[in-house]
Amino acid sequence: MCQLLGMNCNVPTDICFSFEGFSRRGGETDEHKDGWGISFFEGKGCRTFMDINPSAESVISDLVRHYPIASLNVIAHIRKASVGKIALENTHPFVRELWGEYWVFAHNGDLENFHPQLSGCYLPVGDTDSELAFCSILQALQCGVTEKPDLERIYALLLLQAERISNHGIFNCLISNGEFMFAHCSSDLYYLIRSHPFSKAQLKDLDMTVDFRSVTTPDDRVAVIATQPLTVNEEWTRFAAGQCCLFSQGRILADNAAL
Amino acid sequence: MCQLLGMNCNVPTDICFSFEGFSRRGGETDEHKDGWGISFFEGKGCRTFMDINPSAESVISDLVRHYPIASLNVIAHIRKASVGKIALENTHPFVRELWGEYWVFAHNGDLENFHPQLSGCYLPVGDTDSELAFCSILQALQCGVTEKPDLERIYALLLLQAERISNHGIFNCLISNGEFMFAHCSSDLYYLIRSHPFSKAQLKDLDMTVDFRSVTTPDDRVAVIATQPLTVNEEWTRFAAGQCCLFSQGRILADNAAL
Numbered sequence: 001m002c003q004l005l006g007m008n009c010n011v012p013t014d015i016c017f018s019f020e021g022f023s024r025r026g027g028e029t030d031e032h033k034d035g036w037g038i039s040f041f042e043g044k045g046c047r048t049f050m051d052i053n054p055s056a057e058s059v060i061s062d063l064v065r066h067y068p069i070a071s072l073n074v075i076a077h078i079r080k081a082s083v084g085k086i087a088l089e090n091t092h093p094f095v096r097e098l099w100g101e102y103w104v105f106a107h108n109g110d111l112e113n114f115h116p117q118l119s120g121c122y123l124p125v126g127d128t129d130s131e132l133a134f135c136s137i138l139q140a141l142q143c144g145v146t147e148k149p150d151l152e153r154i155y156a157l158l159l160l161q162a163e164r165i166s167n168h169g170i171f172n173c174l175i176s177n178g179e180f181m182f183a184h185c186s187s188d189l190y191y192l193i194r195s196h197p198f199s200k201a202q203l204k205d206l207d208m209t210v211d212f213r214s215v216t217t218p219d220d221r222v223a224v225i226a227t228q229p230l231t232v233n234e235e236w237t238r239f240a241a242g243q244c245c246l247f248s249q250g251r252i253l254a255d256n257a258a259l
Numbered sequence: 260m261c262q263l264l265g266m267n268c269n270v271p272t273d274i275c276f277s278f279e280g281f282s283r284r285g286g287e288t289d290e291h292k293d294g295w296g297i298s299f300f301e302g303k304g305c306r307t308f309m310d311i312n313p314s315a316e317s318v319i320s321d322l323v324r325h326y327p328i329a330s331l332n333v334i335a336h337i338r339k340a341s342v343g344k345i346a347l348e349n350t351h352p353f354v355r356e357l358w359g360e361y362w363v364f365a366h367n368g369d370l371e372n373f374h375p376q377l378s379g380c381y382l383p384v385g386d387t388d389s390e391l392a393f394c395s396i397l398q399a400l401q402c403g404v405t406e407k408p409d410l411e412r413i414y415a416l417l418l419l420q421a422e423r424i425s426n427h428g429i430f431n432c433l434i435s436n437g438e439f440m441f442a443h444c445s446s447d448l449y450y451l452i453r454s455h456p457f458s459k460a461q462l463k464d465l466d467m468t469v470d471f472r473s474v475t476t477p478d479d480r481v482a483v484i485a486t487q488p489l490t491v492n493e494e495w496t497r498f499a500a501g502q503c504c505l506f507s508q509g510r511i512l513a514d515n516a517a518l
Binding site: 045 | 301302303304305306307308309318319322326346347348349350354355356358359360361379380381382383384385401405
């Protein structure tokens with residue numbers, strides 16, 4: 001299995017602190033050492049850093065840990081290979097363009113008997129069930145509508161797709177188009193929203209603390225989503241199985257558990 | 260205008276030496292300081308490093324200069340913005356998936372009265388004429404055929420598209436799917452093929468020499484393509500205006516100037 005990390009904010013924020021802890025789980029404090037990746041949205045642009053080396057040791061993850069990139073939406077993934085060999089083409093996050101926007105996807109879990117019919121508009125490059133699932137989601141979104149629908153409709157479409165894919169196994173996933181962050185939980189996923197009044201946080205995976213009071217303004221809101229809590233002194237909320245949340249501007253905009 | 264750098268080899272090779280010189284042109288030895296990017300194919304996978312900071316100063320280009328990544332196909336670009344603001348979404352290379360492969364594209368030049376009709380399968384995220392041209396090329400390839408055709412057919416299709424777009428202005432470009440490198444010249448483009456017997460090369464943009472005899476085997480072949488020659492003591496061949504070459508395994512497989 002793998003681990004996911006997502007961040008959705010209302011002001012461009014760097015993920016260095018969370019990634020410090022998360023990246024240690026790739027070969028140091030945990031076993032997810034078969035590659036890692038992280039995608040940052042910056043405006044409409046998106047850049048991804050990835051490596052097949054363990055995130056705890058990779059030269060590139062070292063750069064990401066120490067080079068603050070301000071972003072409203074970030075998705076990161078550390079891999080423990082199950083389906084698909086250790087290779088760059090099987091490394092999450094996966095990125096495709098839809099409706100003139102980059103869409104980023106990462107998945108934790110395994111799917112069985114999952115053979116969606118793909119028309120050819122989105123095809124996997126590697127051989128993970130994850131990339132296949134992402135292509136089938138994008139195809140379903142694009143085939144449904146030629147122009148980008150409103151957020152409510154996108155959430156309904158994503159929810160439907162997540163439910164469809166979940167029938168085939170464990171499907172914890174994060175999806176972002178730079179505007180929102182969609183999170184679906186099958187088994188393990190937690191979130192935390194940091195907002196005023198901010199406090200200190202202590203990482204779980206290494207002895208590191210940050211005092212958010214010194215680096216925020218009262219209006220800042222940051223949602224962090226992770227397979228397992230990253231800090232020991234903050235209250236993380238566990239997603240229920242089947243729960244789907246749409247985060248925007250550091251708030252939960254839609255939540256099927258609240259319906 | 261911008262500058263292009265491409266590499267196509269028969270054994271995975273790092274581009275550190277060429278990128279050392281090339282990246283200095285982004286704000287040190289030349290004026291292309293409005294962002295830069297480089298895409299490496301590794302197997303079927305592809306990763307891109309990019310930044311809106313000048314390549315001569317960027318922390319990330321410093322990593323690329325010193326971290327050898329072995330690749331058969333690499334495309335790099337340094338930008339001097341003309342159409343489209345300085346932003347990540349306007350930074351080359353652009354990457355899309357076609358026929359289950361990543362395709363990478365970078366462009367030097369400006370296009371005028373260029374308004375291709377896009378069906379929606381490939382849409383630009385940023386606002387450069389370059390990304391628009393890339394989307395129109397991929398659409399033409401995909402719409403022509405639903406399954407990947409043979410290399411001869413792909414070359415013919417790319418040649419047709421390059422000629423069509425060149426009617427709108429300067430269109431020096433590099434395209435790769437990880438298997439081949441297609442290069443089209445409107446105005447400025449050079450290439451060089453390094454093969455046995457190898458010798459020493461001296462960069463033009465800084466005092467740095469490499470002796471390729473110590474890092475190669477007799478079977479190695481490396482084609483380097485660049486807007487302006489990168490070394491001072493090697494013989495670079497200038498493309499003619501309208502010339503299109505398809506490089507594979509460090510050789511020219513197809514060349515419309517030879518037809």
